[in-house]
Amino acid sequence: MSNTQSWSEIKKYLKVGTKLTGVVTKHWPFGVFVLLPGIEFIGLVQITDFKDEGVMKPSEYPAVGASIDAVVLGFKETGQQIWLGMKPSQLNQSRNLEK
Numbered sequence: 001m002s003n004t005q006s007w008s009e010i011k012k013y014l015k016v017g018t019k020l021t022g023v024v025t026k027h028w029p030f031g032v033f034v035l036l037p038g039i040e041f042i043g044l045v046q047i048t049d050f051k052d053e054g055v056m057k058p059s060e061y062p063a064v065g066a067s068i069d070a071v072v073l074g075f076k077e078t079g080q081q082i083w084l085g086m087k088p089s090q091l092n093q094s095r096n097l098e099k
Contacts, residue, residue: 007080010041014082018072019094022084024062032061034070034084041080045070049085 005013014020022034022043034043045068050056062068070084071094 005040007041010039010082011075014039014072016072016074017094019069019091019096020072020084021067021069024064024066024068027058027061027064029058034068036082039082041082043070043082043084044076045084045086049073049083049087049090052087052089 020036020043022036024032025035025042026033029047031044031046031049034045036043047056047058050060068086069091070086071090072082073085073090074083075081076083
């Protein structure tokens with residue numbers, strides 16, 4: 001993907017269920033923001049999308065700068081963010097991005 005893709009292009013390019021690798025850039029009480037290489041839109045893993053069971057606590061978030069695998073769950077129009085998940089069940093059902 002080029003560095004000048006539009007929001008509508010990225011939504012066509014990234015399909016729900018696609019597995020991506022990104023880098024955690026920020027922690028917030030509601031989740032973490034993720035930089036996705038080659039994609040100019042930010043990813044977001046909400047606190048409810050880390051674990052299949054149990055409650056995630058912000059103290060358990062992956063470290064800022066950590067590389068993570070995540071799955072595209074959808075797109076948040078407000079703020080043009082890519083909604084991501086890290087639950088083991090989501091990762092097991094994902095498919096790699098075809099380049």
